[in-house]
Amino acid sequence: MDARDTGGAVMADYVNPVGWLVAAAQGLLYVIAAPLFAAWVKRIKARLQNRRGAALMQPWLDLRKLMQKETIVAHTASPVFRAAPYIVFGGTLLAAMVVPLLVVKLPTTAIADVIVLVGFLALARFFLALAGMDVGTAFGGMGASREMLISAMAEPALLMVVFTVAMTAHSTNLSSVIELNLQTGLVLRPSFMFAILGLILVAIAETGRIPIDNPATHLELTMVHEAMILEYSGRHLALMEWAAQLKLMLYAVLLVNVFFPWGMAQSLSPMALLISFVALCVKLGILGGLLAIVETVFTKMRLFRVPLYLNLAFLFATLGLLSHVILETGP
Amino acid sequence: MNLLHLSLAEQGIFVLAALILLASFFLIAQVRLVAAIHSFAWQGALIAAVTFLVAGVQNTPHLLVSAVLTLLLKAIGIPWILHFLVRKMGLEREMERLQRPALTLLVGTGLVIFSYWAVLPIERLEFGATRNIIAISLAVVLLGLWCMVARHQVIVQVLGFMSMENGLFLAAVASTKGMPLVVELGVAFDVLVAAILFGIFFLQIRENLTTLDADRLNRLSEKEER
Numbered sequence A: 001m002d003a004r005d006t007g008g009a010v011m012a013d014y015v016n017p018v019g020w021l022v023a024a025a026q027g028l029l030y031v032i033a034a035p036l037f038a039a040w041v042k043r044i045k046a047r048l049q050n051r052r053g054a055a056l057m058q059p060w061l062d063l064r065k066l067m068q069k070e071t072i073v074a075h076t077a078s079p080v081f082r083a084a085p086y087i088v089f090g091g092t093l094l095a096a097m098v099v100p101l102l103v104v105k106l107p108t109t110a111i112a113d114v115i116v117l118v119g120f121l122a123l124a125r126f127f128l129a130l131a132g133m134d135v136g137t138a139f140g141g142m143g144a145s146r147e148m149l150i151s152a153m154a155e156p157a158l159l160m161v162v163f164t165v166a167m168t169a170h171s172t173n174l175s176s177v178i179e180l181n182l183q184t185g186l187v188l189r190p191s192f193m194f195a196i197l198g199l200i201l202v203a204i205a206e207t208g209r210i211p212i213d214n215p216a217t218h219l220e221l222t223m224v225h226e227a228m229i230l231e232y233s234g235r236h237l238a239l240m241e242w243a244a245q246l247k248l249m250l251y252a253v254l255l256v257n258v259f260f261p262w263g264m265a266q267s268l269s270p271m272a273l274l275i276s277f278v279a280l281c282v283k284l285g286i287l288g289g290l291l292a293i294v295e296t297v298f299t300k301m302r303l304f305r306v307p308l309y310l311n312l313a314f315l316f317a318t319l320g321l322l323s324h325v326i327l328e329t330g331p
Numbered sequence B: 001m002n003l004l005h006l007s008l009a010e011q012g013i014f015v016l017a018a019l020i021l022l023a024s025f026f027l028i029a030q031v032r033l034v035a036a037i038h039s040f041a042w043q044g045a046l047i048a049a050v051t052f053l054v055a056g057v058q059n060t061p062h063l064l065v066s067a068v069l070t071l072l073l074k075a076i077g078i079p080w081i082l083h084f085l086v087r088k089m090g091l092e093r094e095m096e097r098l099q100r101p102a103l104t105l106l107v108g109t110g111l112v113i114f115s116y117w118a119v120l121p122i123e124r125l126e127f128g129a130t131r132n133i134i135a136i137s138l139a140v141v142l143l144g145l146w147c148m149v150a151r152h153q154v155i156v157q158v159l160g161f162m163s164m165e166n167g168l169f170l171a172a173v174a175s176t177k178g179m180p181l182v183v184e185l186g187v188a189f190d191v192l193v194a195a196i197l198f199g200i201f202f203l204q205i206r207e208n209l210t211t212l213d214a215d216r217l218n219r220l221s222e223k224e225e226r
Helices: A003-014 A017-048 A058-068 A079-098 A107-111 A114-134 A138-169 A174-184 A190-206 A234-259 A270-297 A303-328 B008-029 B033-058 B062-088 B101-125 B133-150 B154-176 B181-209 B214-220
Strands: none
Touching (some): A017 A079, A058 A234, A107 A174, A114 A138, A114 A174, A114 A234, A138 A190, A138 A303, A174 A234, A190 A234, A234 A270, A303 B008, A303 B101, B008 B101, B101 B133, B154 B181
16 A cells, blocks of 8 residues: 555545544443453453452442542642543543544544554653652652653563554554555564564553553552552542553554454444454453463562563564564565 | 565465574573573474475475474474483573673674675575575574573573574575485484583583583683682
């Protein structure tokens, strides 16, 4: 696909009102499905540990309860502390809108490419860390500094993955990448294999899952994400947790839709959307199961092992880039 | 995109070649001795798989023999010998702390880029579908050499040496439809004999110096003793 072709398509996408409507519905679906996906992972994990586990609706009930509770803010908190939950949630949601969920060509995915996605996530993370430090408790600052340590090394690896994929598709736009993958069908690309491995490692680090951070505990010495949101309560806490679930969902959708886009709708017809929805549910279900298995098999690593882990992610991404150049180009 | 013109088996060869490169990196970065032996065994198995696929794609049945030979020797035989030696010397839990892991891997990446650059003229000459793999095999050779430079553990250095031979074998299979069977048999048994000889050396070094750290060998010289 050449650049002019996508350019024309992008212009057509802007003015399509149905497209905007579907994009809004897709954003809403992200917001609704994110707690469900988190609950799915939790449930499989509970099953693997011979527990029954909470119902799939449990995160929703938790969020509703938190929304109804009184919101308490510390005396020392500045306006940043109050604004941060909305910015974090909003930034994560905007980032999620960039990742195609059911349909390939949408105005939201056409105006923003994957580098914007990384930017939105960085914005959300920046305010999360600010909020962690704002109240001035020891745990908040510690959590913020750890989060920044992890993200400072995860982001280069993520960008290398992005470049690997972009070099194959000749575009940093996620829609174009997915369309290319849909058109070419099953092609074994060494670069994509490395990109998948790198993205999985980065996603686990960025969403604070088990080898890096444990979302289920508030253990003082090891917590990262929980340490930053320790001072929050009520609807602020609900938004922060919702944003974390949204981020997990975002990375999961990024993995399954960019590298395994089979079944995604390329038009806005109801039938295509339905097939796409079913395919997405199956793919996310499998990925959630794999994540639960990983979290059961591995133990949390020491904080100072994390640089080595992310170094591996960077190595994967770099090898992906190199194997694209060495193996996939040429006359 | 030229990858699209290839059959699924040829794409599989590329994926396996990339995995062989990854195994070389693992060999350099593995802190645990046993895990390093395992990654060497995986590299041998991957090379056997590549040979098998090339035999199918290029219709060269004699490569099947070398595929089986590679699998038996490099994926099972030599790792087993090394494993046996490690157990005999009680080094199962031996670990070697890398001085600068990130820098070591970055140098490795640089070697891959260098070998790509060095191989570019050769790639222009040949027209086989698998010619791109020559760069990978040169990189595996250089990474084996780098493994011998960067690591102090004698056994890991031997693994690096053997993986250099893996790289040469990969180049032969990918670019020239394999070496003549006589040569391959000769090389295979050379490697096997080398593994056994290395094993005797390990035991001797261990007995005389009570360590397998190659850096400590410098202390044999008279200057260091004083």
